[in-house]
Amino acid sequence: MEKVLSKKAFPQWVKKLESYTMYLPRKDGDFWNYEVIKNPEIIDLDYLNTVLSPKKIIFPQREVLLEFSTSNEEELKINEVLPEEAQSVIFGVRPCDAKALTLTDKVFGGDFKDPYYWKRRNSTALVGLACNTPPSPNCFCLSVDGSPHSKEGLDILITDLGDKYHAESFTKKGDDLLNLAKALFKNPTAKEKKDLEKIQAESKKKIQRQIKDTKKIPPKLKDMFDSPFWDEESLSCIRCGICTYLCPTCHCFDINDEVTSSSPIKGERVRTWDNCQFPDFTMHSSGHNPRPDKAARLRQRILHKFQYFVELYKNYQCTGCGRCISKCPVGIDIIEVLEKARDYGS
Amino acid sequence: MDHNTYIPKLAKIIEIKEEVGGARPIKTFRTQFLSTNNFSFHSGQCAMLSVFGKGESIISISSSPLLKDYLQFSILKMGRVTSSLHEMQVGDIIGIRGPYGNSFPVEDWKGKNIIFIGGGIGLAPIWSVLNTALSIKKDYGDLMLIYGARTSKDLVFQEELEELRKRMPVHLSIDVEEPDWKEFVGFVPQNVTDKKPSPKNAIAITCGPPIMIKFVIKALEGLGFKDEQIYTTVENKMKCGIGKCGRCNIGVHYVCKDGPVYSWAEFKKLPQEY
Numbered sequence: 001m002e003k004v005l006s007k008k009a010f011p012q013w014v015k016k017l018e019s020y021t022m023y024l025p026r027k028d029g030d031f032w033n034y035e036v037i038k039n040p041e042i043i044d045l046d047y048l049n050t051v052l053s054p055k056k057i058i059f060p061q062r063e064v065l066l067e068f069s070t071s072n073e074e075e076l077k078i079n080e081v082l083p084e085e086a087q088s089v090i091f092g093v094r095p096c097d098a099k100a101l102t103l104t105d106k107v108f109g110g111d112f113k114d115p116y117y118w119k120r121r122n123s124t125a126l127v128g129l130a131c132n133t134p135p136s137p138n139c140f141c142l143s144v145d146g147s148p149h150s151k152e153g154l155d156i157l158i159t160d161l162g163d164k165y166h167a168e169s170f171t172k173k174g175d176d177l178l179n180l181a182k183a184l185f186k187n188p189t190a191k192e193k194k195d196l197e198k199i200q201a202e203s204k205k206k207i208q209r210q211i212k213d214t215k216k217i218p219p220k221l222k223d224m225f226d227s228p229f230w231d232e233e234s235l236s237c238i239r240c241g242i243c244t245y246l247c248p249t250c251h252c253f254d255i256n257d258e259v260t261s262s263s264p265i266k267g268e269r270v271r272t273w274d275n276c277q278f279p280d281f282t283m284h285s286s287g288h289n290p291r292p293d294k295a296a297r298l299r300q301r302i303l304h305k306f307q308y309f310v311e312l313y314k315n316y317q318c319t320g321c322g323r324c325i326s327k328c329p330v331g332i333d334i335i336e337v338l339e340k341a342r343d344y345g346s
Numbered sequence: 347m348d349h350n351t352y353i354p355k356l357a358k359i360i361e362i363k364e365e366v367g368g369a370r371p372i373k374t375f376r377t378q379f380l381s382t383n384n385f386s387f388h389s390g391q392c393a394m395l396s397v398f399g400k401g402e403s404i405i406s407i408s409s410s411p412l413l414k415d416y417l418q419f420s421i422l423k424m425g426r427v428t429s430s431l432h433e434m435q436v437g438d439i440i441g442i443r444g445p446y447g448n449s450f451p452v453e454d455w456k457g458k459n460i461i462f463i464g465g466g467i468g469l470a471p472i473w474s475v476l477n478t479a480l481s482i483k484k485d486y487g488d489l490m491l492i493y494g495a496r497t498s499k500d501l502v503f504q505e506e507l508e509e510l511r512k513r514m515p516v517h518l519s520i521d522v523e524e525p526d527w528k529e530f531v532g533f534v535p536q537n538v539t540d541k542k543p544s545p546k547n548a549i550a551i552t553c554g555p556p557i558m559i560k561f562v563i564k565a566l567e568g569l570g571f572k573d574e575q576i577y578t579t580v581e582n583k584m585k586c587g588i589g590k591c592g593r594c595n596i597g598v599h600y601v602c603k604d605g606p607v608y609s610w611a612e613f614k615k616l617p618q619e620y
């Protein structure tokens with residue numbers, strides 16, 4: 001379904017969706033982040049990308065898996081804690097971040113479907129915002145099979161046409177959202193369709209960064225496991241983990257028990273994001289660590305994204321959002337690392 | 347919605363046996379589920395054990411899948427979870443989820459001779475498959491166990507090993523000489539070379555510390571065993587047990603899901619990171 005909505009009518013549309021929990025990027029100090037919106041009057045879609053991708057809504061940084069407690073009769077009880085089934089909409093999802101969810105889908109799907117993830121995923125609609133101008137100078141979606149107007153993973157894609165929005169729905173979830181405010185939407189005119197095409201073509205030209213010959217990288221990496229390259233490239237890393245915490249495709253987590261009372265025992269089993277750049281991530285209790293240094297951990301990060309994942313799922317586990325490049329405190333740049341790897345020893 | 351595999355089933359500890367004392371103690375636990383269950387598994391698979399308030403640890407199931415009355419685990423005391431397991435008493439409740447991972451391809455081994463080679467706590471995963479093979483002994487050829495530990499006090503399943511001698515050859519070893527020790531003195535790989543099991547129509551399974559596995563495989567290769575005839579189990583730090591938390595991988599293999607059992611032929615193809 002293809003429609004056009006005047007910008008002025010955007011808050012009215014959002015208002016019609018009141019029965020949903022709605023998330024929109026909001027500015028907090030210098031940064032944009034997703035927040036639940038209560039007052040649709042004061043919203044717009046004029047923002048750069050959020051610090052954390054909408055992954056944090058589907059797969060929160062900390063979540064309770066179960067509660068446990070002993071009563072006075074010493075009887076132990078455990079209680080499954082699943083997320084509430086709240087129909088939600090996330091507005092303004094950048095195409096790279098939407099695509100990232102199609103990648104975490106693969107991990108949380110498979111033989112053991114992760115009920116926490118899927119409860120939220122299935123009840124959430126993603127309304128994307130095309131990037132007419134790349135929100136970051138480090139955007140490189142075009143080099144990893146993406147595009148600033150990609151619909152992959154989205155229910156609706158919105159494109160800014162100046163004083164109005166073009167909104168295209170690709171799913172039933174998306175159609176439902178448009179149908180709730182039918183009167184606000186018009187069918188696009190021939191001119192509007194033309195404008196859209198022009199904007200889409202121009203937006204691609206504005207992407208400032210690219211990886212050349214991305215396809216050559218996975219087979220090259222496969223032969224570089226034992227290369228001194230990883231020592232060279234990881235020297236400056238201070239293992240802060242920002243690169244993976246901010247990544248919209250990273251899915252690694254830890255599971256721990258948090259105790260609120262020790263007698264009688266009461267507490268929660270929680271999962272929290274974890275990080276392959278931390279030594280503890282793989283360290284056995286004996287002290288043995290199969291990834292004992294920064295080189296092994298950078299290698300894991302790069303190989304996971306550009307070789308293992310490609311071998312397992314035929315996709316790069318990277319959507320080109322550029323967050324890890326912009327935020328690494330020591331300037332490790334995944335594009336440079338990949339291009340150097342591609343040309344290494346030749 | 348699919349079954350939530352993160353929620354453990356509650357089980358009662360019905361028996362605890364001290365296998366090894368001292369600085370690296372090992373205890374064997376038998377557990378029974380509180381409610382009727384359909385927990386069925388194959389030898390080589392693991393279970394994620396919970397001590398509520400402490401966390402979870404992945405442990406090999408050391409009982410045979412043919413035994414339905416209880417699950418057995420032999421546990422070396424290491425950190426948070428295993429230490430609190432060691433403090434538990436008969437009647438205490440733990441959580442169990444699983445089974446996870448792949449298993450020994452025992453069906454493919456019918457008619458073959460099997461040599462079990464273990465070191466220390468590494469006898470635990472072997473114990474399940476060994477007992478399965480023993481209980482349908484007519485399906486297999488000759489069975490042999492080669493097992494060793496640092497000292498005679500560090501050998502697990504001592505009573506059971508004496509019983510086992512009546513049914514199959516058992517070759518024990520300890521690392522350094524002790525008074526009254528009548529069997530082999532030296533490392534497990536040396537004992538393998540000494541006992542010379544024949545590679546003809548045979549499968550060798552080896553579990554134990556990584557360094558032992560490495561040299562056992564060298565010893566087996568020296569005796570003419572091919573990579574496809576050698577099986578081992580791999581250990582990596584684990585949290586989820588289902589290929590999602592991302593920490594146990596060796597290349598594209600998630601040891602929790604695709605392992606822990608590998609033939610040496612398969613394992614050699616993986617990146618050398620373990």
Ligand SMILES: Cc1cc2nc3c(=O)[nH]c(=O)nc-3n(C[C@H](O)[C@H](O)[C@H](O)COP(=O)(O)OP(=O)(O)OC[C@H]3O[C@@H](n4cnc5c(N)ncnc54)[C@H](O)[C@@H]3O)c2cc1C
Pocket residue numbers: 283284285286392401402403404405406407420421422423424425426427428429467470471580581582583584585606
């Ligand atoms: C496939 C497999 C089978 C195993 N079978 C047995 C067995 O039969 N008997 C036995 O005694 N031990 C076994 N282990 C090792 C056992 O899982 C660890 O010793 C145990 O998890 C340590 O937990 P902890 O809480 O006592 O130590 P801590 O140091 O407090 O560890 C914290 C957490 O990290 C994880 N962790 C740390 N080290 C390991 C490790 N080496 N392997 C897996 N997870 C780890 C666990 O989730 C653990 O709860 C096995 C490991 C694997 C991978």
Ligand code: SF4
Pocket residue numbers: 236237238239240241242243244277327328329330331332
């Ligand atoms: S953000 Fe940079 S310094 Fe921090 S862990 Fe990643 S690569 Fe290392």
Ligand code: FES
Pocket residue numbers: 583584585586587588589590591592593594595600601602603
């Ligand atoms: S233990 Fe989580 S991926 Fe293997």
